Amino acid sequence: MSATPQRHRRFSRLTLSALAVTAGAGAMVAAALPAGAASGGGGAAKSRTVDVQMLSINDFHGTLEPPQGSSGTVSERQADGTTKAIPAGGVEYLATSLREARKGHEYSVTAAAGDMIGGSPMLSGLFHDEPSIEALNKLGLNVSSVGNHEFDEGRTELRRMAYGGCHPVEGCFEYGKTFTGAAFPYLAANVTDEKTKRPMMSPTYVWKKGDVKIGFIGVTLEGTPDVVNGEGIKGLKFGDEVETINKYAAELNKQGVKSIVALIHEGGMPASGAYNYDCDTPGAGAGISGAIVDIAKNVDAKVDALVTGHTHQAYACSIPDPAGNPRTVTSAASVGRLYTDTKLTYDRTTKDIVRTPVSSPKPVNHVVGREQPKAADMTELIQRWNVLAAPVANRPQGFISADIPGRGSTAIEKPLGNLIADAQLAALAPADKGGAQLALMNPGGIRSDLAHKASGAEGDGVVTYGESFTVQPFNNMMNVVDLTGAQLITTLQQQVSGATNGASPKILQVSKGFTYTLDMTRTGADRVLVDSVRLNGAPIDPAKSYRVAMNEFLAGGGDGFTVLKEHKNKLVGASDLDCFNAYLEQNSSETAPIAPPATDRITLVK
Numbered sequence: 378m379s380a381t382p383q384r385h386r387r388f389s390r391l392t393l394s395a396l397a398v399t400a401g402a403g404a405m406v407a408a409a410l411p412a413g414a415a416s417g418g419g420g421a422a423k424s425r426t427v428d429v430q431m432l433s434i435n436d437f438h439g440t441l442e443p444p445q446g447s448s449g450t451v452s453e454r455q456a457d458g459t460t461k462a463i464p465a466g467g468v469e470y471l472a473t474s475l476r477e478a479r480k481g482h483e484y485s486v487t488a489a490a491g492d493m494i495g496g497s498p499m500l501s502g503l504f505h506d507e508p509s510i511e512a513l514n515k516l517g518l519n520v521s522s523v524g525n526h527e528f529d530e531g532r533t534e535l536r537r538m539a540y541g542g543c544h545p546v547e548g549c550f551e552y553g554k555t556f557t558g559a560a561f562p563y564l565a566a567n568v569t570d571e572k573t574k575r576p577m578m579s580p581t582y583v584w585k586k587g588d589v590k591i592g593f594i595g596v597t598l599e600g601t602p603d604v605v606n607g608e609g610i611k612g613l614k615f616g617d618e619v620e621t622i623n624k625y626a627a628e629l630n631k632q633g634v635k636s637i638v639a640l641i642h643e644g645g646m647p648a649s650g651a652y653n654y655d656c657d658t659p660g661a662g663a664g665i666s667g668a669i670v671d672i673a674k675n676v677d678a679k680v681d682a683l684v685t686g687h688t689h690q691a692y693a694c695s696i697p698d699p700a701g702n703p704r705t706v707t708s709a710a711s712v713g714r715l716y717t718d719t720k721l722t723y724d725r726t727t728k729d730i731v732r733t734p735v736s737s738p739k740p741v742n743h744v745v746g747r748e749q750p751k752a753a754d755m756t757e758l759i760q761r762w763n764v765l766a767a768p769v770a771n772r773p774q775g776f777i778s779a780d781i782p783g784r785g786s787t788a789i790e791k792p793l794g795n796l797i798a799d800a801q802l803a804a805l806a807p808a809d810k811g812g813a814q815l816a817l818m819n820p821g822g823i824r825s826d827l828a829h830k831a832s833g834a835e836g837d838g839v840v841t842y843g844e845s846f847t848v849q850p851f852n853n854m855m856n857v858v859d860l861t862g863a864q865l866i867t868t869l870q871q872q873v874s875g876a877t878n879g880a881s882p883k884i885l886q887v888s889k890g891f892t893y894t895l896d897m898t899r900t901g902a903d904r905v906l907v908d909s910v911r912l913n914g915a916p917i918d919p920a921k922s923y924r925v926a927m928n929e930f931l932a933g934g935g936d937g938f939t940v941l942k943e944h945k946n947k948l949v950g951a952s953d954l955d956c957f958n959a960y961l962e963q964n965s966s967e968t969a970p971i972a973p974p975a976t977d978r979i980t981l982v983k
Contacts (some may be wrong), residue, residue: 426724427722427723432716434870435489435687436711437880440468445824446782450462451710466496472515472688472755475487478716488593492525498824503766519582519638520562531609538559538684580625591636595645598615598643600615606933606935626679639682641686644685646667647664665696681732686711717743722772769843776965780973782826786826803963817885825847825848838970856928857947868938872905887979889974928953
């Protein structure tokens with residue numbers, strides 16, 4: 378999901394040495410299979426069809442250790458209609474789950490729909506996500522599309538992740554070892570170089586085993602420039618998802634590849650947050666909304682299944698293709714809490730996927746539970762990198778009195794969002810630091826909750842550098858700028874209107890003293906009640922100029938806040954992470970920890 382990129386400055390401040398249902402195919406099988414051609418396992422050499430298991434994940438975000446707080450649970454719908462929170466995630470458990478799932482399947486392929494790295498917790502992010510690429514290699518990932526977060530550190534660093542080599546500034550992190558890069562192909566079919574017009578990375582990949590061939594097309598959302606730092610993607614063009622997939626589906630067909638899966642880093646919103654919700658119950662596609670619905674309806678029928686991501690939701694739906702035939706669209710939530718198991722029935726004669734309602738069961742999302750054994754090789758990987766990170770990661774930054782929900786909160790105003798905005802205001806309010814009067818924080822940049830007690834680590838209430846880094850991993854530089862009151866009001870309106878945020882509002886987190894009312898019974902920009910917008914109790918004057926603190930991602934118009942690019946008199950301050958850590962240190966102690974801030978700045982009418 379949207380967040381704030383740019384982490385390359387991190388090491389200037391740290392010294393490590395101190396340390397695709399089988400869904401749709403190009404064509405339905407026109408006639409019943411001949412006698413004796415029933416679907417069979419890979420060992421049935423004379424069988425016309427063979428079952429291929431496709432395991433898929435998305436939005437891993439370098440989350441090697443179990444995610445903290447509510448970010449580390451999935452919601453499970455119970456028989457009586459209630460829901461239950463189940464702890465899930467952690468690459469040690471994900472590896473065990475995938476390896477167990479593959480048993481008994483001669484034909485099994487594992488695919489991902491982007492954001493495997495980026496926005497990562499400290500254990501991976503501190504080392505520019507090399508640990509996560511190593512883990513994904515060990516997981517047996519066969520192919521992945523890029524997502525918007527793969528561009529967090531720019532195109533050059535993405536290519537290093539794919540092809541290997543030590544970091545150009547920090548060098549090699551482990552003595553005597555050179556980073557080898559991904560053992561799987563990263564696909565970027567709709568990301569082209571503006572000069573050469575060619576894809577910056579491979580657009581397709583064909584997985585082969587014996588006489589079985591399945592083609593994969595990988596794309597990221599066309600709106601990637603709206604959710605990443607512009608500096609990292611200069612010279613790149615992000616094309617339309619449907620046009621790109623249809624183009625390469627036709628090319629794969631010309632190469633004799635008839636079975637095709639699209640890996641799409643764009644997604645939807647199911648009607649329920651429960652991972653086991655049946656989104657087909659109301660009818661085909663009725664249980665899911667969002668960008669992926671129109672994409673699914675328009676992607677060529679040559680494509681057999683869509684594996685999606687970006688929204689961090691869990692779903693396994695059926696949406697008709699342009700020919701009117703059902704086709705599966707899946708997503709496995711995020712940060713390794715789920716994986717999807719899809720059966721693709723491959724016809725050796727047509728080289729296509731059999732797509733009939735009874736050809737195979739629907740795809741299923743499975744919980745990566747923590748009651749199962751840990752994968753020993755992943756445990757070793759985590760321990761090895763933790764030793765390198767320890768001198769920095771274990772440094773205490775402050776104290777909290779209870780969990781402070783952030784990423785895991787479903788509320789529009791998040792306690793951790795308020796705390797971050799307050800920290801930014803405190804750091805940049807002094808006249809010599811910018812004279813900020815208020816601060817704005819984008820919700821996508823809050824990557825975790827702040828847990829009162831991290832799993833098995835330090836004592837209750839201690840916030841370490843590793844935990845604060847996990848909350849704010851992008852290390853964006855803070856900006857203090859001039860905005861008029863009219864521009865501030867337009868900013869609030871752009872949260873809930875426009876091409877980017879109209880359907881999926883992005884509610885900014887605001888510092889204390891800045892208040893307004895959001896009426897969700899209205900539509901578009903009218904949802905912001907202009908007369909309610911106040912700073913320290915005084916109405917915002919449209920003609921007056923205000924000093925506003927925000928990270929460089931927002932100042933560049935990120936997340937659809939185009940009016941913020943119109944700012945004047947910019948002053949560049951410390952990084953967002955430095956501001957957050959300084960606030961924790963200066964405003965908390967073991968005997969006086971910080972309590973979760975009240976969520977009383979945005980009055981919500983719904």
